[in-house]
Amino acid sequence: MVETRLLKQFIAVAEELHFHRAAARLNMAQPPLSQAIARLEDRLGFQLFIRSKREVALTLAGSAFLETAYTTLNHLETGIQRARDVAGGVAGRLTVTTVSLAYYEPVLDALRQFRKSLPNVELVIQEMPSSHQVKALMTGNSDVAFMRHMPIPNSIRSRKVLEESILLALPIDHPSVNKRSLDLSDFAQEDFVFTPQALGPGYYHQLMALCETAGFYPRIKQEAAQLHTLVGLVASGFGIALLPECMANAVLNHKVAFCPLRPIGDDSNAVLGLYMNWHHDNASPLLTKFIGMIETHSERHSAQACQLDWTDST
Amino acid sequence: MVETRLLKQFIAVAEELHFHRAAARLNMAQPPLSQAIARLEDRLGFQLFIRSKREVALTLAGSAFLETAYTTLNHLETGIQRARDVAGGVAGRLTVTTVSLAYYEPVLDALRQFRKSLPNVELVIQEMPSSHQVKALMTGNSDVAFMRHMPIPNSIRSRKVLEESILLALPIDHPSVNKRSLDLSDFAQEDFVFTPQALGPGYYHQLMALCETAGFYPRIKQEAAQLHTLVGLVASGFGIALLPECMANAVLNHKVAFCPLRPIGDDSNAVLGLYMNWHHDNASPLLTKFIGMIETHSERHSAQACQLDWTDST
DNA sequence: TTCAGTAATACGCTGTGCATATCAAACTTG
DNA sequence: CAAGTTTGATATGCACAGCGTATTACTGAA
Numbered sequence: 001m002v003e004t005r006l007l008k009q010f011i012a013v014a015e016e017l018h019f020h021r022a023a024a025r026l027n028m029a030q031p032p033l034s035q036a037i038a039r040l041e042d043r044l045g046f047q048l049f050i051r052s053k054r055e056v057a058l059t060l061a062g063s064a065f066l067e068t069a070y071t072t073l074n075h076l077e078t079g080i081q082r083a084r085d086v087a088g089g090v091a092g093r094l095t096v097t098t099v100s101l102a103y104y105e106p107v108l109d110a111l112r113q114f115r116k117s118l119p120n121v122e123l124v125i126q127e128m129p130s131s132h133q134v135k136a137l138m139t140g141n142s143d144v145a146f147m148r149h150m151p152i153p154n155s156i157r158s159r160k161v162l163e164e165s166i167l168l169a170l171p172i173d174h175p176s177v178n179k180r181s182l183d184l185s186d187f188a189q190e191d192f193v194f195t196p197q198a199l200g201p202g203y204y205h206q207l208m209a210l211c212e213t214a215g216f217y218p219r220i221k222q223e224a225a226q227l228h229t230l231v232g233l234v235a236s237g238f239g240i241a242l243l244p245e246c247m248a249n250a251v252l253n254h255k256v257a258f259c260p261l262r263p264i265g266d267d268s269n270a271v272l273g274l275y276m277n278w279h280h281d282n283a284s285p286l287l288t289k290f291i292g293m294i295e296t297h298s299e300r301h302s303a304q305a306c307q308l309d310w311t312d313s314t
Numbered sequence: 315m316v317e318t319r320l321l322k323q324f325i326a327v328a329e330e331l332h333f334h335r336a337a338a339r340l341n342m343a344q345p346p347l348s349q350a351i352a353r354l355e356d357r358l359g360f361q362l363f364i365r366s367k368r369e370v371a372l373t374l375a376g377s378a379f380l381e382t383a384y385t386t387l388n389h390l391e392t393g394i395q396r397a398r399d400v401a402g403g404v405a406g407r408l409t410v411t412t413v414s415l416a417y418y419e420p421v422l423d424a425l426r427q428f429r430k431s432l433p434n435v436e437l438v439i440q441e442m443p444s445s446h447q448v449k450a451l452m453t454g455n456s457d458v459a460f461m462r463h464m465p466i467p468n469s470i471r472s473r474k475v476l477e478e479s480i481l482l483a484l485p486i487d488h489p490s491v492n493k494r495s496l497d498l499s500d501f502a503q504e505d506f507v508f509t510p511q512a513l514g515p516g517y518y519h520q521l522m523a524l525c526e527t528a529g530f531y532p533r534i535k536q537e538a539a540q541l542h543t544l545v546g547l548v549a550s551g552f553g554i555a556l557l558p559e560c561m562a563n564a565v566l567n568h569k570v571a572f573c574p575l576r577p578i579g580d581d582s583n584a585v586l587g588l589y590m591n592w593h594h595d596n597a598s599p600l601l602t603k604f605i606g607m608i609e610t611h612s613e614r615h616s617a618q619a620c621q622l623d624w625t626d627s628t
Numbered sequence: 629t630t631c632a633g634t635a636a637t638a639c640g641c642t643g644t645g646c647a648t649a650t651c652a653a654a655c656t657t658g
Numbered sequence: 659c660a661a662g663t664t665t666g667a668t669a670t671g672c673a674c675a676g677c678g679t680a681t682t683a684c685t686g687a688a
Contacts, residue, residue, distance in 0.1 A: 001319055002318060002390065002394065003318055005317060020666085029646075029647055029648075030666075030667095031648085031669095032645060034668090035646090035668095036645080038667090039644095039645090044397070045398060046402075047401070052653095052654085052665095053655095053666065054654050054664080059597070060400050060597075061401035062397075064393075064400045064405075065393060067393070068390065068394065068397060071393070072389050072393065075382070075386050075389055079379060079386065080358060082378060083358070083360065083375045083376075083382060086375040087360035087374070087375035092374055092378070319676095334633090334635085342678085344636095345636075345638095346677050349636090353676090365635065365636090366634095366635095367634065367686095368634060368685050368686070
């Protein structure tokens, strides 16, 4: 077995072509160095040096092996450093999954900052439905998952990243558009457009619960998976929709009005949360850092958001 | 210092994820293996495994380092094998230099065979004047040199590869063309074309000595460095020339006749030798093999050549 | 609760690999 | 040309790295 110690000793002798100087460089005496080289030659099965009594020269094979010695030690050293980086959380890979409409500022800010401050980290972002995300967290295919509902498995940790009001999206020519505030119960007889129940069950059920609180079960005229599509459907007069705040900013559609609803009793269902989730056993230091960054951005942003809400409501 | 032993032990544990089995695979007991891994982790500065009391798992950094361990050992092993090949003379590089017109069959045959039987050897062939070749041999820039004269430095070993007669090249309409054999002395008054003295001094002086033996000093009408050019000059009527046998085969020029000369006294100058030269201190096993091949081919060919000479002269 | 299976700890011993001392050869120098 | 210097190799003793055996400590299953 050729130990790295032998490689280093060989390199020293090959560079100095002088056992005494090489030994000095290695902080050892000359005789054991001679023995070490002899040992190495024995293990390799060929001569590395041609020793006249007076001077030392590399053989052809020795010269070839010198290259190998350099590259091997180099490669090892690089690999150690890289692994150390992974351990320290400044290298590696972090997989973030998200539902399609979770690209909010605090999330985007955190992603940007993460990429910038840890350039050696491969940041993988994948969109998928909530149910797939939960599986991905369990199997380790995902490190962080952004979705709307609290996941069930208790090996999963969650944190609310932000919350936003649910607004009623009306066609711009709807008679209620100019009212100061609306009661959802007044719209019991309207046609609704909704997301399908299959995708994002958390989102769907919450909106259903909201209607239930208002005392009716919505008549669903049309379903569409993408929230953008729902806005388009409202604009086209298919019906009205309940949508999160972000859609009012994201889509500058002059044919749709986004109106706040008057709270009804316990209004816990009138706000829609975005949750960051991760697996409890995931020990990746990158995950820790990412969570930290998200929390910072989330707090800063929610402070802003509150302020905006307040000015809006006055 | 991370020894290769530690890498191998780490790989065993990482593959088995089980200290007992890994230890068995390494033909050692479990406790020292545990110690070895602990030692490795200590030297690296980060955890490689997460040990619950019941099972072992790789950390992210451990997983990254496993790659490094594989590639490092692989690289080292490959390098050792390669250096071993160089030592055994089945890999490496052999530089052959030659004067421009030394492409005779035994040389070409040997080069072909060498390339075929040792495909991992880089065979470099360079043309240069004799004097440069001698320098190249001394500096190690050349392993084998083919040239016409015996080189002077006594650290250089030589071997005659082949010898060929010197023929008299006459224009096809020259009155002497049809004679059975010619005396060089009869051509004392003719114009000659020659190679310059500067290139190939051995060649030049030998031809001069040949004329001297014949009792005259040739009147040189024109010089040309390339033997091919000399043939052309003879064809154009510039004069006559003394040329080695090979030119009669190489150039199918119907305007020039190549006539054998009758030997005069000591005819040692009437044959032109091609010599293979190498440095005495050059220990390359490739050189040894090459010399062996050349000698084999040279002997076989010179036997053939003798036979041809004999049939020609009858 | 007991038992089987796992990794860690304790401790003694062996052999690798080091240092010191010395040798042998070859080049240098007065 | 002889003594000194510089070079790598050899001889010998010793320390400690790293192994084995015995044991412990913990976990999960019967």
